[in-house]
Amino acid sequence: xxxxxxxxxxxxxxxxxxxxxxxxxxxxxxxxxxxxxxxxxxxxxxxxxxxxxxxxxxxxxxxxxxxxxxxxxxxxxxxxxxxxxxxxxxxxxxxxxxxxxxxxxxxxxxxxxxxxxxxxxxxxxxxxxxxxxxxxxxxxxxxxxxxxxxxxxxxxxxxxxxxxxxxxxxxxxxxxxxxxxxxxxxxxxxxxxxxxxxxxxxxxxxxxxxxxxxxxxxxxxxxxxxxxxxxxxxxxxxxxxxxxxxxxxxxxxxxxxxxxxxxxxxxxxxxxxxxxxxxxxxxxxxxxxxxxxxxxxxxxxxxxxxxxxxxxxxxxxxxxxxxxxxxxxxxxxxxxxxxxxxxxxxxx
Amino acid sequence: xxxxxxxxxxxxxxxxxxxxxxxxxxxxxxxxxxxxxxxxxxxxxxxxxxxxxxxxxxxxxxxxxxxxxxxxxxxxxxxxxxxxxxxxxxxxxxxxxxxxxxxxxxxxxxxxxxxxxxxxxxxxxxxxxxxxxxxxxxxxxxxxxxxxxxxxxxxxxxxxxxxxxxxxxxxxxxxxxxxxxxxxxxxxxxxxxxxxxxxxxxxxxxxxxxxxxxxxxxxxx
Numbered sequence: 001x002x003x004x005x006x007x008x009x010x011x012x013x014x015x016x017x018x019x020x021x022x023x024x025x026x027x028x029x030x031x032x033x034x035x036x037x038x039x040x041x042x043x044x045x046x047x048x049x050x051x052x053x054x055x056x057x058x059x060x061x062x063x064x065x066x067x068x069x070x071x072x073x074x075x076x077x078x079x080x081x082x083x084x085x086x087x088x089x090x091x092x093x094x095x096x097x098x099x100x101x102x103x104x105x106x107x108x109x110x111x112x113x114x115x116x117x118x119x120x121x122x123x124x125x126x127x128x129x130x131x132x133x134x135x136x137x138x139x140x141x142x143x144x145x146x147x148x149x150x151x152x153x154x155x156x157x158x159x160x161x162x163x164x165x166x167x168x169x170x171x172x173x174x175x176x177x178x179x180x181x182x183x184x185x186x187x188x189x190x191x192x193x194x195x196x197x198x199x200x201x202x203x204x205x206x207x208x209x210x211x212x213x214x215x216x217x218x219x220x221x222x223x224x225x226x227x228x229x230x231x232x233x234x235x236x237x238x239x240x241x242x243x244x245x246x247x248x249x250x251x252x253x254x255x256x257x258x259x260x261x262x263x264x265x266x267x268x269x270x271x272x273x274x275x276x277x278x279x280x281x282x283x284x285x286x287x288x289x290x291x292x293x294x295x296x297x298x299x300x301x302x303x304x305x306x307x308x309x310x311x312x313x314x315x316x317x318x319x320x321x322x323x324x325x326x327x328x329x330x331x332x333x334x335x336x337x338x339x340x341x342x343x344x345x346x347x348x
Numbered sequence: 349x350x351x352x353x354x355x356x357x358x359x360x361x362x363x364x365x366x367x368x369x370x371x372x373x374x375x376x377x378x379x380x381x382x383x384x385x386x387x388x389x390x391x392x393x394x395x396x397x398x399x400x401x402x403x404x405x406x407x408x409x410x411x412x413x414x415x416x417x418x419x420x421x422x423x424x425x426x427x428x429x430x431x432x433x434x435x436x437x438x439x440x441x442x443x444x445x446x447x448x449x450x451x452x453x454x455x456x457x458x459x460x461x462x463x464x465x466x467x468x469x470x471x472x473x474x475x476x477x478x479x480x481x482x483x484x485x486x487x488x489x490x491x492x493x494x495x496x497x498x499x500x501x502x503x504x505x506x507x508x509x510x511x512x513x514x515x516x517x518x519x520x521x522x523x524x525x526x527x528x529x530x531x532x533x534x535x536x537x538x539x540x541x542x543x544x545x546x547x548x549x550x551x552x553x554x555x556x557x558x559x560x561x562x563x564x565x566x567x568x569x
Contacts, residue, residue: 030502075502095502097449098476162454166411211454213409242528246406287501289531321501 001346005142006067007200013280013312014201014235014257021344022307024336025068026060027146027203027282028239028260028315033093034326035059042092047074050126057131061143063326065333069131070146070203072124073319078150078186079158080119082111093322102159106168109156109179111186116193125197132198147199149190151206151238152183152228153221162208169216177220184224188231195234202236204228204256207318210242217247222254229255237282241318245270252278260284262317263306272310280312285332292321296331303335351382358391358423363398365415367422374426384430392423393465400548410454417458424464431467440558443485444495445473446527447506452499455527458547459495466551479510486518493557495550496540497527504529508538515539522557526550 001020004012009023036042039059041052057071076096080086083102103109115121128145135143156179157165168176191202209221229236237258238251243265251259252275261271263284271281284306285291290299303314314336320329340346354376361369370392377387399416402408408416442463446456453475463470471489473481482494494514498507507530511523524542525535535543542557544550 093505095449097503098451158451162452163414163457166414166454170411170415211410213406213411216409216411246409288504288529288534292501292504293533293537319501321504323505 001344003346003348005140007142007144010068010144010201010313011235014237016257016277016280021340021346022336023313024333024340024348025144025313026066026315026332026336027068027070027144027201027237027313028319029057029060029064029066029068029070030073030320031056031059031322032064032320032324032326032329033322034324034329035063036092038063038326043094044088044090044096047072047096048088048120048123050123050130053123053127054130054134057127057145058134060329061139064329066329067333068144068146069135070148071128071131072120072148074120075150075154075205075319076158077120077124078155078190081115081121082155082159082186084159095322098158101161104160105164106160106172106175106179109159109182111182115186116190121190125193128194128197128199144200145198146201146203147191147194148203148205149187149194151204151209151240152180152187152224153212154206154208155183155186156180157208165208166211169212169220173216173220177224180220180224181227184228187228191228191232191236195232199234201234202232203239203260204236205239207239207241209240209247210244212247214246214250218250218253222250225254225256237280239282239318241265248274251275258282258313260315263302265317268306268309268311281310282313283311283315284317285314286317287319287321287324291316291324291328294328296327299328299331300335300338303332304339307336307339351380351386354380354382355387355391355394358387359395359398362392362395362416362419362423363402365412365419367419370419370423371426374423377427378430384427387427388424388431388465392420392427396420396461396465397548400546413458414454417461420461420465424461428464440493441469441471441489441491442493442495442554443471443473443482443489443491445477445482445497446475447496447498447503447510448476448478449503449506450498450500450527451475452497452527455499455547456497459497459526459544459550462547462551463495463554466555468554477510479506479513482510483513483517486514486521491521493522493524493541493554495524495526495554497525498530499528501529504534511538511540524550524553524557 010025039055041055045052085099086096238256239260241262258280260282357373522541542553544553
């Protein structure tokens, strides 16, 4: 049996090609304190400075044994550059905290040419370049870098206020669509820059879209997702956490190749059945009940359940809580290795 | 217009997020002297319960629920000043907020409305609330229960820190928690007194906390 590199595995799976065994990449990540200690890289610098950011990103592979690197991870990156105020605490594990909106209403939504010089963008681009260089030199370019960005609905919800944005989706549909299209241009430019810096694949996370009904999601957001995908020059997948049963049926129209879902808010069977063979299923080890609060054995059990019942790529159900024990992170990688050994006789 | 029709209009106005209909019929409640508790329970609140069902069966999503909540609030603003509080709940004050770092307000706002509909006095601290602000309000006001919410995993620890701080300084204050990232197990680990999955459950949990407190008070006498 031909063995592919983790990068080839992930790319092939998302393209819909078979690899003959279970892919080793775990493509959704967020720094945990155990890895911060091991890499001597902490927040807030890990979110704003290229060196600690790159060390934390590589830590997922070097200490967690995850065969993929997802970066960056803060949910406030785009919002901060757009003008939202954030609080940066002097706390080793605290993400930047959203403080206030950037815009008062939909007509104000815009961004300048210098946006990528603002906030943490410069550090992110440099950090991706550093990680790429280290992967090429240390790991023969075999580990994929997944560039993560926030989706347009989430960015606008933070930039305008959640209540307002949800109501606009019913009361001001044209204006909302126009503003979301403006933000999608930011998405496309940002994603392209990450690819130019060395990212291999893209993950768009649009968690706030969970609250939408099918009509608004399908009518307004999916065409925008489609436009984003048509402009991206790599394989991409999407993460929307929570109970997305209202909107999941429209997801295959978006052009994303995989859907990272949130178990047990949705069951694996339901996701498989709904997406059929139109999208790959990614996930879903629960972050709180298993990775944060569970034992290593519980993490292995749920990982096995996911692999045995048809997930295509194993991943946490959402962003990792910062105090997730390293042992539970490693347990996911171990579960994949044992699954491949047991079912395909492959030892990596 | 008879009472039944006015109450029905209040209910329908909430369900169809028709704020004008709710306002005009709330004014009619006052004009015609309909019992305010009756108007809230069998008009506005009944409508919101049906909205909850419509959300559960996925007919409605968050945008509709928010607009329904706006209509409910418009009615409550007219009726509340005339509300005779039930003696059992008189004096019970709840302070509610979303923990620091989290700006999700929708669920919290709906829970707040349910508490008000249930007859509690609610102090809404808003979203993204630093623990210091909660400690300040607890020092100044006579608050029985603090209700905290978070939707995100990165802010879970802020919830725990806030609870720890409250516990250290205010032994008698009860704490209930909720939000998408909070499980029953998390609530126990965080040493909360109650956990609710949704807005309707939240009112039941609050009532149970308050009732247990009353029993404890009775026992101690």
